[in-house]
Amino acid sequence: MNGRCYDFLMRGFEKVALREARRTMLSSLEGRILEVGCGTGVNFEWYRDPSMVTAIDPDKDMLKVARSVCPAGLRVEPWGLEDIPLEGYSFDHIVCTLVLCSVRDPGEAFETMKRLLKPGGTVHLLEHVKGVGLPGRLHELCTPLWSKVAGGCHLNRKTLRLLEESGFQMVKSSTVLTFIGTPFVTATARLQ
Numbered sequence: 001m002n003g004r005c006y007d008f009l010m011r012g013f014e015k016v017a018l019r020e021a022r023r024t025m026l027s028s029l030e031g032r033i034l035e036v037g038c039g040t041g042v043n044f045e046w047y048r049d050p051s052m053v054t055a056i057d058p059d060k061d062m063l064k065v066a067r068s069v070c071p072a073g074l075r076v077e078p079w080g081l082e083d084i085p086l087e088g089y090s091f092d093h094i095v096c097t098l099v100l101c102s103v104r105d106p107g108e109a110f111e112t113m114k115r116l117l118k119p120g121g122t123v124h125l126l127e128h129v130k131g132v133g134l135p136g137r138l139h140e141l142c143t144p145l146w147s148k149v150a151g152g153c154h155l156n157r158k159t160l161r162l163l164e165e166s167g168f169q170m171v172k173s174s175t176v177l178t179f180i181g182t183p184f185v186t187a188t189a190r191l192q
Contacts, residue, residue, distance in 0.1 A: 135181020
């Protein structure tokens with residue numbers, strides 16, 4: 001998807017809740033940080049020390065926008081998490097915002113994160129997840145078509161459950177916005 005178009009479509013969500021959720025989640029992080037799926041770089045302004053951040057995204061259109069807003073020292077690379085060429089135990093924190101819905105295999109993604117995190121490292125998420133009740137059933141019904149038109153996005157992902165099943169311990173989580181039955185959540189989990 002075109003990066004500028006994505007930013008335009010997300011503007012309302014950002015204004016209502018996501019911008020503040022990003023600030024709260026990211027502004028206190030210290031140490032080496034890997035941002036997975038940096039998109040258009042909307043998180044960049046919240047990092048205390050951009051020189052400690054490596055941001056990755058395989059989408060060339062998104063990276064073009066991200067590089068145009070990239071602060072000095074922040075490293076931006078055209079990699080997906082599945083093919084990242086970095087050494088293990090390199091990062092204190094991994095950040096994913098609105099990206100885990102579209103990775104091919106979330107279990108594999110979490111295993112890669114475990115390899116890249118230092119012992120005791122944390123994962124910080126801002127993601128939409130499958131709703132409950134009727135919205136959840138609609139997410140199941142709509143996901144096959146939706147994922148084709150929305151860059152592989154799966155409305156029916158149970159990301160927080162998958163994170164815990166992959167061996168991470170949930171430190172905190174909260175719902176920051178619900179839109180048409182779709183919860184947007186923040187979470188922090190620690191590598192056990």
